[in-house]
Each structure stands twice: as C-alpha cells, then as structure tokens.
Amino acid sequence: MNWYRINYKRLVLLLSPTMLRRPRLVALLNATGLPVSRLHVLFSSFRGDVRYKLTHNGQVCFLQAVLNDSFDFTARRIRITDADTLEWGQFAWREAEDRPIMLGTFLLNREGFMGADGIDFVVHIPYAISLTDDNYNMIHSLLRYYKLAGKRYIIQLTVNS
Template sequence: MWYNVDYNKLGVLLLPTFLRKPKTIAFVTVLIEPIKDLHYTWLQKRDFDWYRLKHNGQLCKLRKVLNDNLDPSLRRIYIDEGTAFPREYIYTQAENKPKYLGTFYIKSQDEYENTGVDFIVFVPQSIIDSNIYQLKYLLKYYKLAGKRYMIQLI
C-alpha cells in the first residue's frame, strides 16, 4: 500500500550514485531514524483507529472487544439480553378486580419492562477487581446510545 515505505531503501535510492558509500549510507540512515519512528507511531495509531471503526454496539462485536481487551486468553466474558418481566399490580376494592395474588417473586427494579436493562454483561470476579474502570469505559464507548447495561459476576 501507499503507506508502507522502506525509508532506508528510499534514503539510499535518493542519494546520487557516486555518494553511495558505506559511511554516507550510514549517515543517511541515522538522519532518517526520526522519520521511521514517526511513521511507526502513525502505523500503530492507524491500526488502533481501524480496530475501533470495525467494531460497534452489536452484542457479538461488543463481546469480542471486551474479550480482546480484558480477557484475551480465556475469553470468559459473555453478554446476554436483559430481562423484561411485566409488572404485576395489586388492585384496590374500588376497582372490583379479583384479590387472588398468586405467587410473587421479588425482582429488582432493573428487571421490569421499560425500566430495566437492555443487556447484561457477565464478567469474572478477577476482571472486575482489576479492570472495572476499563470495562465501564469500553462499554460506554461501544454501546449504542440509549442502551442500558448491567454488569454481573459469572
């Protein structure tokens, strides 16, 4: 590609043929070294930016980003859809509804429809202890706007 440049070869090729001696070539190589370092830094930044552009808020790609950054060897982080239970109401006598309540399960406020979370991230305890802030940063950066999440231990 256009950005893959061999600066040592370019420096030698730009020298006139009568100046292509070992000492002159070594001198030009030393002069080119800062440009090579800058080019290497640019290539690293370019690869990082391409990685960010290739991944988005889809759950499969979000899981890949989290595993790449936080758990590259074991890849234990996974994402599941959030729970959305319908609310159950207790009626008053004026509403003339049946009083039988049935079996109730206590749920947190995050587990109900329209108030809950859109996806749940399951993470091992060791990652939460060491990299909780990086985990939250990656989730905020890659998730879609308006989506809510909850982090749970595996």
C-alpha cells in the first residue's frame, strides 16, 4: 500500500481552483508547500530506516547482511562463525593459576575462550576493508544493537576472503 507516497506539486495543482491556475500562483503555492514536502522526504527516509531495522534481527544471516550492507556491500566478505567450531590451538592448564594458557600463536592467557566466560561467535572481517576507529566503533554498535542480549563476540581480521 502506497498511501505515504504523495506528489505535493501535483496535489497543490489539483487543489487549486481551475480558474486561478496561473503560473505565478502555482509557483507561490508550491513554495508554501515546500516545507511540508521536505518533511515528507524526512518521513520517507525515517520510514525506510525503521523498516530495515524491523526486518533484521539477531540471526547470523541477518547480522552478516547488516554488516555487509554497511561495510562491504559489493563483495560481501564479512562472515560470522560459531566460536565453538573454530580451532584455536592447544590449551594447557596451570593448576596453580587455575586458568588456561593457549599454546599457539593466537592467544595467551585470554579470558573468553573457555568455560562460562566464553565467546559465542566470531565476526571475520577481511583486511581489505579499512578498519578505522570509526568503522570499528560502528561495527561494535551495530552488533550490540542487533545481537541477542546474552551473546558475546569478538572481531577478528582475516587474511583470505
């Protein structure tokens, strides 16, 4: 239903009396209707943003779509994987410290990969996307907005993609 699409120039012309439809009067009426027309453009933009936010949720496919729409809309290389299926290397357990240590090149003494403090998903962003501080903060804000409340994540730069 397209009830919100209004052509204000045509509406002004149709609502003006036929005997008074002169170019100067129509131009004056169009000028007085311009603020309403601009408000309508803002309303249409806001409506599109709200529809986009309502059609996307915390599912992995929608999170990927939101991130790719914002940062990589042509190649769509941003991926989200489950943290449990990733191979992070081998872990050793120190009984004295009661904390895991990774025996690989990725992590050392990092909380968030074992037990109840674990992460739930990993966002893979290719190096080709320029990850400035503003982009990094925007990615975090998008993920915080769309993800489920209890889910935790990390952002990882990937070489191939």
